[in-house]
Amino acid sequence: DLKGLISEKYWSFIYGLLFWNIIFMKSEHCLNISPVHPQYDYYYNRLKNNEIDMPNDFFKDTFYIDRINAIQSRFEELRKSDISEEIKKSYNAHYNKPCRAIDNWNRFTLDELLIAPTHLHNEQLLTILERLIKNFKEYTLGFPELIIYNSKELFFVEVQGRNDKLSEKQIKWQEYLLTKSKINTVLFTMNKTEGQITSIKNKYNNIPIIQVNDKMNLTDLDTIKIANEEDIKDKQ
Numbered sequence: 001d002l003k004g005l006i007s008e009k010y011w012s013f014i015y016g017l018l019f020w021n022i023i024f025m026k027s028e029h030c031l032n033i034s035p036v037h038p039q040y041d042y043y044y045n046r047l048k049n050n051e052i053d054m055p056n057d058f059f060k061d062t063f064y065i066d067r068i069n070a071i072q073s074r075f076e077e078l079r080k081s082d083i084s085e086e087i088k089k090s091y092n093a094h095y096n097k098p099c100r101a102i103d104n105w106n107r108f109t110l111d112e113l114l115i116a117p118t119h120l121h122n123e124q125l126l127t128i129l130e131r132l133i134k135n136f137k138e139y140t141l142g143f144p145e146l147i148i149y150n151s152k153e154l155f156f157v158e159v160q161g162r163n164d165k166l167s168e169k170q171i172k173w174q175e176y177l178l179t180k181s182k183i184n185t186v187l188f189t190m191n192k193t194e195g196q197i198t199s200i201k202n203k204y205n206n207i208p209i210i211q212v213n214d215k216m217n218l219t220d221l222d223t224i225k226i227a228n229e230e231d232i233k234d235k236q
Contacts, residue, residue: 002150004157005115008143009107014116014125015132016101017090018083022074023055023101024048027066030055053098059137071133078126083117101136116147119154120183127181142169144177144185155184 016023024047028035031043046052057063064071078086088110096105116125132139144156156177158170166174166187177183 002148005108005112005147005149007145007147007156008140009103010113010116010147011128011132011143012101012103012136012140013108013113014087015129015136016099017087017094017113018078018129019071019074019133020090020094020099022067022070023058023099024050025067025070027055027057027062029057029060029062029066032056050094050097050099054100058100061135063136064134075126075130079122081122083122083125084114087113087117115149116154119149124181124183128177131176131180138169139173142167142171142173144170144173146188148186153184155186157186157188159188 024030026044026048030047031040033040033043043052047055055063057066091110091113144158146157146159148155148157158166158174160166174185174187177185
């Protein structure tokens, strides 16, 4: 049986756990006051102790620029690590602390968070995080909506209703996952016409398409169990 997880929130969670110390590290733009300000240390300690849920530049270009050496070192460390163990360690150390990348600690269980590192090679997983960390605000947009998996495989699914069109950001993520991360993605279309399907195939012939029509219910797809079916129903 296949099961599903909401993709964007999942990868934001993984990012927060694996790069926690870098998110909250001291840097030139981590606060909205200068490092020479007399109260800088006071406010930085509030950030470090998670009284503030993100640095001032979390959604800005300076986040990556200011921390690039630490980020590169962390990636090299993770390439040689057991990423599942790194996730477990961070989850247990920081559970329930405020972090903007983790909007709800109850959204995923620890077992669910270990699904990606269990199914993917380190390099596949890290390529996703490499893109995400360069511009968190920009690259959380366009992520395929679902991660579908079973005991043997994992792939991404983008859900498209009758009137939906793939955005430029969605296309970029599809291409990146297929070519850079080497992870399969599927376009799951609902109630589209034959003309719409043909047009999609002509433009994106490297993306497999699964088509569902209005005579089918989600319950008909008895091999696919979506974690949040309301997200799919809204597309119909």
